[in-house]
Amino acid sequence: MKFGETFTEYLHGDQERFLDKCSHVEYKRLKKVLKSCRTLCDHMFFSELMKEASDIAGCFSSRARHLLHLHVASGMQRYVLRIRQCFKNDQTAMIEEGRVLIEYIIMNAIAIRKILKKYDKVHKSVNGKNFKSKMRAEHIELLQSPWLIELGAFYLNFNGLNCGASSEFSGHFSFDFNASRPVMTLALPSSIKLEYDLTCAVCLDLVFNPYALSCGHLFCKLCACSAASVMVFEGLKSASPDSKCPICREAGVYAKAVHMLELDLLVKRRFKEYWKERLIAERAEMVKQSKEYWDLQTISAVGY
Numbered sequence: 001m002k003f004g005e006t007f008t009e010y011l012h013g014d015q016e017r018f019l020d021k022c023s024h025v026e027y028k029r030l031k032k033v034l035k036s037c038r039t040l041c042d043h044m045f046f047s048e049l050m051k052e053a054s055d056i057a058g059c060f061s062s063r064a065r066h067l068l069h070l071h072v073a074s075g076m077q078r079y080v081l082r083i084r085q086c087f088k089n090d091q092t093a094m095i096e097e098g099r100v101l102i103e104y105i106i107m108n109a110i111a112i113r114k115i116l117k118k119y120d121k122v123h124k125s126v127n128g129k130n131f132k133s134k135m136r137a138e139h140i141e142l143l144q145s146p147w148l149i150e151l152g153a154f155y156l157n158f159n160g161l162n163c164g165a166s167s168e169f170s171g172h173f174s175f176d177f178n179a180s181r182p183v184m185t186l187a188l189p190s191s192i193k194l195e196y197d198l199t200c201a202v203c204l205d206l207v208f209n210p211y212a213l214s215c216g217h218l219f220c221k222l223c224a225c226s227a228a229s230v231m232v233f234e235g236l237k238s239a240s241p242d243s244k245c246p247i248c249r250e251a252g253v254y255a256k257a258v259h260m261l262e263l264d265l266l267v268k269r270r271f272k273e274y275w276k277e278r279l280i281a282e283r284a285e286m287v288k289q290s291k292e293y294w295d296l297q298t299i300s301a302v303g304y
Helices: 003-011 027-036 042-071 076-084 090-123 127-137 146-160 221-227 261-270 272-302
Strands: 173-176 183-188 192-197 210-212 218-220
Touching (some): 027 090, 042 090, 042 146, 042 261, 090 127, 146 173, 146 183, 210 221, 221 272
Antiparallel strands (some): 173 183, 183 192, 210 218
16 A cells, blocks of 8 residues: 555544544645656745645644643653543553554554655655754654654553553564664664664763653763753753753753653663652752752852
């Protein structure tokens, strides 16, 4: 079956009731636009595709954030969640929504890649390839979303608790923390696999209390705060807009950093001793920084 038929079948599947307000790639229409262009039609074609990709990324992030917030809620929210879990199918519904979101992002990402490849073939250009780079620069490369990694950890956390995650869902993600570098793997159709490196580029260890900067790179909170020259208790949102990612050197990537709570929970459950050691070290550093900060504030206030 050709991808166009597969994509059409997907659009009319069960996911429709979950994603009724979410955008999709207009695959057939864009193919028609592509065929009708006898000369390069960069502006019309790429502007429409960029808008669709942006809408898809926004919808996916919003829905994934909401779902994962329910799973890792704390305080009163945790209490409400536990009440909700008294209902028999609550966990099943969460797993199903997670599966739908993963399928949503994968199918649309493949559609974009297919249409860009078709564009370059028709026009004998590299504009489609360059557009992928532009998507990464705009932080809307769908398969590089930190929320996709979070959904992978979400599934693995459920799977570790034997909560009955579907085999279709389980087929997407796997992980290997015992290799030369810890990785999470996403399996795509046609035997394509994407690996997400879970090594912090600062401490060169498995990420602890991880944050994903808006450029997509993962760091431990302690390491990210150090790179941004802010104290741990102040948080990454207090970082200067001029602070740069230690890897790609992009500025202004700390304000919208994503706290990877599901990934941290996965590390906590799979590597309890490692997680405890890192927690103790982070708290000790936080206490040290707090003391230094208030000592400086006292000296500034009283003059000695």
